[in-house]
Amino acid sequence: MIPLSHFMMISAALFCIGLFAVLSKKNAILILIGIEFMLNAAILNFVAFSKHDKLASGGQVFAVFAIVLAAATVAVTLAIVLNVYKYYKTIDPTKIDQLRD
Amino acid sequence: MDTLTQGNLSLLAVIAAILPLFTFLWIVLVPGKEGRGASFAIFNISLSLLISAFLFIKVWNTETIHEQIPWFSIGSTVFKAGILLNNLSVLMLLLVSAISLLVHIYSTRYMQGDPYLHRYWAYLGLFCFSMLGLVITDNLLLLYMFWELVGFSSYLLIGFWFTKDTATQASKKAFIMNRLGDLGFLTGIMILFSQFGTLDIHALFAQGGLVFESIIEGGLWKSSGNVMPEYWLTIAGLAFFFGATAKSAQFPLHTWLPDAMEGPTSVSSLIHAATMVAAGVFLLARIYPVFDATVLTVIASVGAFTAFMAATIALTQNDIKRILAFSTVSQLGFMMIAMGVGAYAPGIFHLVTHAFFKCLLFLAAGAVIHEMAHLKEKTAVDFDHQDIQNMGGLRKSMPLTFFTMLIASLALSGIPFTSGFLSKDAILIQSFEWAHDKSGLAKLIPYAALFTSLLTAFYISRLIFKVFFGEFKLSSLLKAEFKVHEAPAAMKYVLLVLAVFCLFFAFSSNPFNYESSWIVKGLVITSDSPLSGIATASSHISHVLIPVVINILSLFVIVLAYAWYVRSKQAPDFSKNFLFRFSQKQWYFNEVYQKGPVNSITNASRFTYIFDKAIIDGFVNSLGKVGILLSSIIHWIDRYIVDGLVNGIASMAKTIGNFARHFQTGRLQHYMITMVLVVLTFFIIKIFFQAI
Numbered sequence: 001m002i003p004l005s006h007f008m009m010i011s012a013a014l015f016c017i018g019l020f021a022v023l024s025k026k027n028a029i030l031i032l033i034g035i036e037f038m039l040n041a042a043i044l045n046f047v048a049f050s051k052h053d054k055l056a057s058g059g060q061v062f063a064v065f066a067i068v069l070a071a072a073t074v075a076v077t078l079a080i081v082l083n084v085y086k087y088y089k090t091i092d093p094t095k096i097d098q099l100r101d
Numbered sequence: 102m103d104t105l106t107q108g109n110l111s112l113l114a115v116i117a118a119i120l121p122l123f124t125f126l127w128i129v130l131v132p133g134k135e136g137r138g139a140s141f142a143i144f145n146i147s148l149s150l151l152i153s154a155f156l157f158i159k160v161w162n163t164e165t166i167h168e169q170i171p172w173f174s175i176g177s178t179v180f181k182a183g184i185l186l187n188n189l190s191v192l193m194l195l196l197v198s199a200i201s202l203l204v205h206i207y208s209t210r211y212m213q214g215d216p217y218l219h220r221y222w223a224y225l226g227l228f229c230f231s232m233l234g235l236v237i238t239d240n241l242l243l244l245y246m247f248w249e250l251v252g253f254s255s256y257l258l259i260g261f262w263f264t265k266d267t268a269t270q271a272s273k274k275a276f277i278m279n280r281l282g283d284l285g286f287l288t289g290i291m292i293l294f295s296q297f298g299t300l301d302i303h304a305l306f307a308q309g310g311l312v313f314e315s316i317i318e319g320g321l322w323k324s325s326g327n328v329m330p331e332y333w334l335t336i337a338g339l340a341f342f343f344g345a346t347a348k349s350a351q352f353p354l355h356t357w358l359p360d361a362m363e364g365p366t367s368v369s370s371l372i373h374a375a376t377m378v379a380a381g382v383f384l385l386a387r388i389y390p391v392f393d394a395t396v397l398t399v400i401a402s403v404g405a406f407t408a409f410m411a412a413t414i415a416l417t418q419n420d421i422k423r424i425l426a427f428s429t430v431s432q433l434g435f436m437m438i439a440m441g442v443g444a445y446a447p448g449i450f451h452l453v454t455h456a457f458f459k460c461l462l463f464l465a466a467g468a469v470i471h472e473m474a475h476l477k478e479k480t481a482v483d484f485d486h487q488d489i490q491n492m493g494g495l496r497k498s499m500p501l502t503f504f505t506m507l508i509a510s511l512a513l514s515g516i517p518f519t520s521g522f523l524s525k526d527a528i529l530i531q532s533f534e535w536a537h538d539k540s541g542l543a544k545l546i547p548y549a550a551l552f553t554s555l556l557t558a559f560y561i562s563r564l565i566f567k568v569f570f571g572e573f574k575l576s577s578l579l580k581a582e583f584k585v586h587e588a589p590a591a592m593k594y595v596l597l598v599l600a601v602f603c604l605f606f607a608f609s610s611n612p613f614n615y616e617s618s619w620i621v622k623g624l625v626i627t628s629d630s631p632l633s634g635i636a637t638a639s640s641h642i643s644h645v646l647i648p649v650v651i652n653i654l655s656l657f658v659i660v661l662a663y664a665w666y667v668r669s670k671q672a673p674d675f676s677k678n679f680l681f682r683f684s685q686k687q688w689y690f691n692e693v694y695q696k697g698p699v700n701s702i703t704n705a706s707r708f709t710y711i712f713d714k715a716i717i718d719g720f721v722n723s724l725g726k727v728g729i730l731l732s733s734i735i736h737w738i739d740r741y742i743v744d745g746l747v748n749g750i751a752s753m754a755k756t757i758g759n760f761a762r763h764f765q766t767g768r769l770q771h772y773m774i775t776m777v778l779v780v781l782t783f784f785i786i787k788i789f790f791q792a793i
Contacts, residue, residue: 019777023770031770097767 007048014041028081028091032074039070110159111168111184117152117194118233120145121201124226128219138222143205146229150198153191160191162623167239167303178298185239185303188623189386189449193236193379196453200374200460201229203595207464208367210591211471221261221365228254232376236383241290241300244387248286248348248380252279255377259364271360278357282347286384289340293391296327296337302387312390338396341388342403349381349433352407356690359426366467369422373429374460382436382452389445398543401441401532405549408434410688412556416563417675417685420487421466424564427687428513429459431553435528438550444531446624451524453620454608458512458521461599465506468588468596469495469568489567496569499587503569505600510565512603514558514655517648518612520603525554526648527615533647551651558655562662570667613648 018037025031043063050059085091124145128138160166169183186194205225212221231250238244253276260272294300297311305311315324322334345351350358358378362369372378385392385400392400411430418424432455439448472495473486484491496503512521532547587593601607609618675681686692764775 023774023777093769096769099765099767099769099772 004048004051007044011041011044011048014038014044026092026094028084028093031093032077032081035077036070036074039066043067043070108168110156110166110186113152114156114166114184114186114194114237117149117156117198118230118237120149120152121226121229121233125223125230128223128226133219135216135219138219139209142222142226143202143209145226146198146202146205149229149233150195150202153194153198156186157191157195160186161188165303165307169239169301172240180242181240181301182243183239183301184237186237189383190236192449192453192620192623193383194233196456197229197232197236197376197379200456201225201232201371201376203460203598204367204371204374204464207370207467207592207595208365210589211367211467212365217261221258224254224257224261225368225371228258228371228376232380235380239302241293241302241305241388244302244384245283245286245290248344248384249283251348251377251380252276252283255279255361255372258368258372259361261364261368265363267360268363271357271363275357275361278354279347282344282354282381285340285343285347287344289337289344289388292333292337292340296322296324296329296333298326306388306390310390317393334391334393335395338392339399341384341391342396342400345381345384345437346403347381348384349378349437350407350430351381351403351433351437352410353690355407355411355430356687356694358430359423359687362420362422362426366422366463366470369426370460370463370467373426373463374456378429378433379452379456382433382440382448385437385440386445386449389440397441397443399441401438401535401543401546404434404437404439404441405546405553406434407431408438408553409549409556410434412553412560413684414687415560416556417681419490420485421469421489421492421564421568422463422487424489424560425459425462425466428462428557428561429455431557432459432513434553435525435550438532438546439528442528442532442535442546444528444535446621447524447527447531447615449624450608450615450618450620451528454512454520454524454603457599457602457607458509458519461505461509461596461603462513464592464599465502465509465596468502468592469499471588471592472499472586489564491574492568493571494569494573499569501587501593502596505596506569507565508600508603510561513561514659515554515651516655517652518605520605520608522612522648522652523605523609523615523618526651527618527621529554529651530615530647551647554651555654555658558658559662562659563666566662566666 015038018034018039018041021034021037022031023034025034043066046059046063046066048059050057050063053059081091084096088096090096121142124138124142127141166186167183169181172180172182174180208221208225212218215221228251231247231254235244235247235251238247256272256276259275260269262268290300293305296315297305299305299311303310311324315322317323317331317334320331321328322331347354358373361372364372408431411427411434415424415427415431418427432451436448436451436455439445439451469492470487473492477484477486508519512519515522515525529547529550532550536544536547588596605612608620609615615621683689764771
């Protein structure tokens with residue numbers, strides 16, 4: 001029986017890798033991948049905690065639901081990235097700094 | 102002639118008065134070349150004359166025209182302005198416009214070449230307008246306004262040659278003297294208004310008017326609406342008379358008139374003959390019923406004194422215009438005597454005849470001065486061109502001027518067959534009759550008048566003999582090409598026209614009886630004022646005796662002057678005599694006025710000036726300094742504390758903003774880092790504090 005703390009560790013590691021990717025990559029697609037990493041870390045937690053659910057497999061269902069949601073958000077995000085590329089001719093987030101005053 | 106209603110005639114009178122004002126307005130408001138306006142001015146004044154003549158024919162001895170319109174109202178009292186045309190005013194209207202026209206024509210040549218000629222015409226227009234307005238108006242207040250206008254326009258005309266210091270001084274003197282008199286006039290108006298509540302001349306002074314209805318009873322002056330002590334009536338009369346003394350140059354306000362000679366001669370002529378000085382006598386005539394016996398005696402005495410005084414001064418003057426000026430003062434004294442002794446009609450009669458012969462005298466003197474000035478200009482030798490000691494023998498070179506001036510002088514002396522004989526003897530006879538039942542000093546008045554007329558005959562003969570007889574004193578200056586010759590045509594014909602009016606037939610069919618004169622007949626008061634107590638009785642012996650006596654004496658005086666100034670080489674020299682100097686210095690009136698009122702007023706004003714400068718200004722200035730000090734303190738506080746506060750807040754905001762904007766890189770990942778750090782910090786703090 002794998003203890004819960006192992007899952008937590010992996011999940012935390014996954015989250016940190018994702019966070020790092022989000023903060024450091026110079027490519028919007030890779031940042032998107034980093035976000036997926038973090039999302040998956042959360043989903044992993046759902047699955048891990050589901051063992052202690054009072055309701056049977058509630059966490060698992062929630063995980064599936066989150067995966068579906070992630071797929072939807074990825075579709076939207078990719079569309080945004082495409083449009084960003086169309087407009088700026090680049091997807092390097094460090095070059096897109098029009099939010100500056 | 103039914104189409105000419107009263108209203109139309111009044112309108113005509115207004116037009117006659119306003120036409121000269123058009124001259125003034127046209128010249129003042131419409132720009133053009135200098136020296137313009139002569140023909141326009143003459144056109145207007147001739148039109149005035151025509152209208153006046155028409156009105157004269159319509160109104161004289163027929164009816165009194167009185168038309169009013171509401172002017173303004175104060176409370177329930179409505180003031181009305183209007184036109185009052187009776188025998189007196191149409192006579193004056195005709196006289197003023199006729200004399201003005203002649204002076205206008207004369208001026209075209211006399212003033213020729215003056216650089217400010219257009220102003221001259223403008224002022225002349227204003228002057229005529231004020232005088233014509235003065236004679237036709239029916240309201241004392243309006244009369245007062247025109248009275249002031251006459252004073253003001255005479256001020257402009259006397260000071261016409263404003264570059265001459267004496268002229269500006271003279272104009273100021275005339276103006277101030279007249280202002281003093283205006284004070285009296287205004288006082289009189291106020292007393293009458295408070296007694297009767299109206300200023301309408303017709304309502305007040307017409308036959309059976311308010312003044313006639315008022316009675317004096319038990320020391321009270323009663324009218325229909327009001328009662329006041331009796332002495333107010335006397336004060337009112339004296340106040341009006343004081344106003345008239347200023348305008349008509351009577352003692353003690355006579356000194357402006359001789360000084361007014363500084364103006365152009367044509368202006369002097371106008372002032373002396375028909376307009377300015379006549380205004381005073383006209384005023385007395387207009388409000389005649391208001392004078393009671395005391396005031397009338399005062400008027401007669403002042404008139405007699407002035408007449409005598411001015412005549413003695415005229416004896417020794419050497420300036421040709423000054424002699425004539427004092428002669429005017431003296432003759433006005435005669436008119437005052439006439440008014441005072443109840444010889445209302447002869448007074449006005451003398452005013453009219455005097456207007457013509459004095460105008461003629463001045464204009465003829467102007468012609469002489471004109472020629473003398475030409476001579477001075479051509480020879481470039483400096484001499485006084487108005488001094489009769491520099492003239493002589495001019496009758497050969499200026500025969501027409503001599504002839505006309507001679508006629509005028511005869512009229513002035515009151516020689517038979519002239520107009521002056523009629524009017525002056527009328528006054529003398531009436532004054533003798535008046536004095537007959539008086540006692541004391543009043544008896545002196547007719548004798549003073551008699552003596553004055555002898556003096557008149559002397560000084561005017563002295564003038565004529567010195568100017569026109571004997572040898573020309575400056576003949577050494579005359580060369581073949583410089584000749585003193587006759588005046589230009591425009592001046593000459595004016596003199597001729599005036600000379601005709603100096604003869605008896607213009608005024609009376611009988612050269613020896615003033616009572617046959619149409620003016621006296623037209624003006625005689627049919628019923629007497631209850632206030633004055635004058636009865637018109639006449640004893641016919643004096644009618645014969647007085648003219649005979651006076652003329653014999655006059656002839657004697659003229660012969661004496663002839664003997665002194667023409668026959669003998671050297672006239673007797675009186676210059677060491679005290680009386681001579683007294684007369685030549687004009688009785689020291691100017692000096693006394695200068696030393697007395699004038700100096701004390703200038704000293705007082707100098708004192709108030711210093712007071713004003715040192716104390717009032719000092720106080721105000723120190724207040725100002727305190728203000729400056731206070732405000733500099735407040736300035737400092739404002740600058741460094743209030744502004745500092747505001748600026749400090751602003752700069753703080755700026756610093757914070759500058760600090761905060763560093764976070765705004767616009768890069769997505771930086772925001773995320775910040776967000777992550779914030780969340781992390783939040784958790785760390787939470788955990789840390791929970792641990793504690």
